[in-house]
Structure formats: structure tokens, C-alpha cells
Amino acid sequence: MEILDAIRANLLSPAVLFFALGLIAALTKSDLKFPEPLYIGLTIYLLVAIGFKGGVAIAEAGIAKVWLPALATMGLGALIPLWTYPLLRFGGKLSAVDAAAIAAHYGSVSAVTFIAATNYLTAIDQPFDAATNYLTAIDQPFESYATAFLAVMESPAILVGVVLGKLATKQAGADSGASLKTAMHEALFGRSIFLLVGALVVGALCGEAGMRKVEPFFVTPFQGVLTLFLLEMGLVAGRRLGDLKRVGPFLLGFGIIVPLVNGALGVYLGKVTGLELGGATLLGALSASASYIAAPAAIRMSLPDANPTLYLTSSLAITFPFNITLGIPLYLEIARRLYS
Amino acid sequence: MNLHPMKLVTIVCEAYAKDAVTKLLHEVGAHGHTLFPVEGDGSRGQRPGDIPEFANIQIEVIVRPETADHLLQKLGQDFFPRYAMVAFESDVRVLRKDKF
Numbered sequence: 381m382e383i384l385d386a387i388r389a390n391l392l393s394p395a396v397l398f399f400a401l402g403l404i405a406a407l408t409k410s411d412l413k414f415p416e417p418l419y420i421g422l423t424i425y426l427l428v429a430i431g432f433k434g435g436v437a438i439a440e441a442g443i444a445k446v447w448l449p450a451l452a453t454m455g456l457g458a459l460i461p462l463w464t465y466p467l468l469r470f471g472g473k474l475s476a477v478d479a480a481a482i483a484a485h486y487g488s489v490s491a492v493t494f495i496a497a498t499n500y501l502t503a504i505d506q507p508f509d510a511a512t513n514y515l516t517a518i519d520q521p522f523e524s525y526a527t528a529f530l531a532v533m534e535s536p537a538i539l540v541g542v543v544l545g546k547l548a549t550k551q552a553g554a555d556s557g558a559s560l561k562t563a564m565h566e567a568l569f570g571r572s573i574f575l576l577v578g579a580l581v582v583g584a585l586c587g588e589a590g591m592r593k594v595e596p597f598f599v600t601p602f603q604g605v606l607t608l609f610l611l612e613m614g615l616v617a618g619r620r621l622g623d624l625k626r627v628g629p630f631l632l633g634f635g636i637i638v639p640l641v642n643g644a645l646g647v648y649l650g651k652v653t654g655l656e657l658g659g660a661t662l663l664g665a666l667s668a669s670a671s672y673i674a675a676p677a678a679i680r681m682s683l684p685d686a687n688p689t690l691y692l693t694s695s696l697a698i699t700f701p702f703n704i705t706l707g708i709p710l711y712l713e714i715a716r717r718l719y720s
Numbered sequence: 721m722n723l724h725p726m727k728l729v730t731i732v733c734e735a736y737a738k739d740a741v742t743k744l745l746h747e748v749g750a751h752g753h754t755l756f757p758v759e760g761d762g763s764r765g766q767r768p769g770d771i772p773e774f775a776n777i778q779i780e781v782i783v784r785p786e787t788a789d790h791l792l793q794k795l796g797q798d799f800f801p802r803y804a805m806v807a808f809e810s811d812v813r814v815l816r817k818d819k820f
Contacts, residue, residue, distance in 0.1 A: 416757070416771070416772055416775070419771055419772075420772070562739070616771060616774075673771070673773060676736070676773065677736065677773050680734075680736035680737075681736065681739060681740065684740075684802040684803065685802060688736075
């Protein structure tokens with residue numbers, strides 16, 4: 381079965397295994413811990429590396445190829461909260477402000493999920509044991525400029541979610557928290573989006589010549605850094621697992637089904653806007669992912685009455701682990717079927 | 721030495737509340753504050769502090785007694801229901817009264 385092989389190749393990659401190790405460390409209450417500066421350092425490295433690489437790819441492909449799928453991605457990001465909000469509000473019987481907050485998280489994106497997806501597609505030169513058929517190399521080419529889609533998909537959903545939440549609280553006569561302007565500033569100039577867009581622009585200006593200069597630092601060690609970072613993400617997600625019983629069965633199902641639907645939508649959108657199979661898979665992973673850094677920061681400020689346990693647990697303890705273990709191979713499989 | 725009585729207000733809260741709290745400090749007329757990241761646990765769970773956004777911060781501010789009352793009242797009214805937060809005041813004495 382091709383799909384089982386694809387999942388196995390993902391589960392046995394160093395990044396995902398270290399993620400599992402982090403989960404185990406958190407569950408067994410090991411004293412393993414990353415200091416804050418290391419966490420920040422690793423995120424800066426990953427965002428700059430992926431942004432720079434994406435920028436160089438934009439310079440090569442030309443903006444004419446990028447703008448249509450990028451615009452479509454932005455649109456999808458803004459639309460996802462509009463269909464998840466009523467689902468949460470009326471299907472899940474959540475309060476309006478909680479529904480708006482969760483909807484914003486699922487429309488926005490997780491950069492690490494995207495990076496893990498690119499990593500999965502580039503599984504390079506894995507030792508292939510024909511006897512056990514153990515590690516299957518995926519090696520699916522994709523458009524490196526897909527990083528631009530990551531950059532444009534982060535903010536629109538946050539803004540839509542905040543507007544939905546504000547409308548709901550205004551109706552109830554209990555508006556509180558910072559203005560939409562504050563959320564907009566956080567969504568557009570928060571450190572992750574700022575760094576990512578900045579690195580994209582720098583990469584686009586430098587082009588291939590610039591890439592050759594920084595390649596030994598930003599490309600070769602990339603997989604190792606990502607592996608280390610996923611160990612930390614395992615710790616972070618693992619600490620949230622205890623909250624699972626507080627979010628209820630609806631959000632548990634929501635955190636898995638909604639990414640699958642959004643993932644399929646993303647893959648489809650990739651196909652109709654002319655991406656290759658690999659690029660469409662990445663767009664699927666992006667659409668399926670839920671934000672857990674940028675969106676919580678903006679939502680906590682603008683919609684302080686929304687319960688953070690609900691949105692953080694569902695995006696961090698349900699959707700993120702699902703996507704990086706089973707989700708990504710499934711989006712590849714969806715893409716393969718759609719393109720065949 | 722001529723020391724003047726003042727109030728030290730200490731606020732320990734989730735890092736997400738930072739901007740809202742510092743804005744409030746300006747509104748009530750505090751002239752400055754000190755902020756540092758801290759760790760610990762409380763009724764809203766553990767705050768281990770590796771991701772700055774998920775961490776706890778402590779904000780300390782020295783103000784006149786009437787400002788401290790006003791500040792704590794505002795915190796109790798608008799912030800305690802929404803954010804993971806504790807706040808308390810203590811007596812301190814300062815050298816330069818006009819600075820606060």
C-alpha cells in the first residue's frame with residue numbers, strides 16, 4: 381500500500397521521531413527543557429532559512445508565476461474562518477467569542493507544519509532497505525517559492541476572526557480588549573511574519589548568487605535544526621495534552637476533521653491555480669495547519685474573553701501533532717489522486 | 721536621609737497581558753516600570769517559560785499611594801476576570817519623591 385509507506389516514511393523521519401521523544405519527555409515529566417533564547421534562536425533560524433530560500437525561488441520563477449496562487453491562498457485563509465465559525469458556534473455550541481477565536485487559529489497557519497511538509501517532500505537519499513522496504517524515499521519536487529504562500533496566509537484569518545469576535549461581543553454589549561488596529565499590527569508585524577516576509581524580500585533581491593554564499597549555513601544544517609526544534613515542539617505540545625479532557629469531544633473531532641477538509645481544499649486550490657503536485661501538497665498542509673503563536677498573541681489581546689485553553693489545546697495538542705504525523709502524508713496522497 | 725513613602729505595585733501575569741497592562745500603567749500616571757520574565761505555576765496551570773508568549777511576566781511599578789489604589793482597582797475590575805494574574809502592593813520608601 382503506497383499510502384501506508386508514505387505514512388511510515390514520515391513517522392520514521394528524525395524530525396517526527398524527535399517530536400515523539402519530546403512528547404514522551406513531557407508526559408513522563410522529565411526535566412528536559414529548552415531555554416527561551418534557544419527556542420527563539422531556532423525559530424529565527426528556521427524562518428530566515430525558509431524565507432530566504434523562498435525568496436530566491438521567487439526571483440528565479442518570476443512574480444508572474446507566484447501571484448495567482450498567492451492571492452488564492454490569501455482568499456482561502458480569509459474564507460476558512462467563515463465556514464468554521466458557524467460550525468463551532470452551532471455544531472459545537474461554543475460561545476460566539478470562542479468560536480471566532482478558534483476559527484481564526486484554523487484559518488491562519490503554522491510555519492513549522494509547512495516546514496515539516498517541505499522536509500517530508502525532500503526526504504533525501506534515505507538508505508533504502510529492499511528486504512524490509514523500510515524507509516521509502518518520497519523525493520517529490522515542489523515549488524520552493526511556496527514559502528510566499530505561508531507568508532500571505534498567516535494574517536487574513538486572524539483579522540477575519542477578530543472582526544467576527546468583535547461583532548459578536550458588540551451585539552452582547554460587552555466589547556473589551558484592544559482594537560482591531562492592535563490585532564492588525566500584531567498580525568502584520570509580529571516577529572514571525574516580519575522575519576518571514578523580510579527574508580523573502582532579501583532572498584528575492586539576492587537571487588541565486590546570494591544563495592551560494594549562505595548555503596552552508598542555511599541549507600545544509602536545516603534538517604538538523606528542524607529536528608531539534610521539533611523536539612522542543614514535542615515538549616510544548618506534550619504539556620498541553622493534559623488539557624485535552626477539558627476541551628470536550630467536539631473539539632477533538634474538529635481538530636482532526638477540519639484540517640482534512642481544509643487540506644483537501646488547499647490541494648485542490650493548488651491544482652486549479654497551476655501548481656505542481658508538490659506545491660499543491662504544501663498548500664494543503666498550509667491550509668490544514670492551525671496557528672499557535674501568531675494567532676494566540678493577536679487573539680489574546682483583541683478578544684481577551686475567549687478561552688485560551690480551547691484554542692491553544694486544539695491547535696497545539698490536536699491539530700499540530702496530527703498534521704506532522706499523519707496529515708502531511710495524507711495531503712500528499714490526496715494530491716497524488718487529484719493529479720493522476 | 722529624607723525618605724518618602726510610596727507604594728510598590730507588583731503584577732504577575734501571563735505574557736499576553738503585557739501590552740494591556742503597560743497601557744494601563746500609562747493611563748493611571750505611572751512614570752515607569754520594570755518588567756521581567758518569570759516562571760511558576762498557579763490556578764491557571766504551569767508556566768514553564770520557554771516560549772515567551774506562553775510565559776509569565778512580573779511587572780513592578782512604584783507609584784503614589786492614591787495611584788496605587790486606582791491601579792489595583794482597575795486591575796481587579798478589567799483584568800482579573802480575563803487574564804491569569806495576581807497583583808499586590810507593598811510599602812516602600814524612595815529618595816527622590818518627584819520621580820514617581
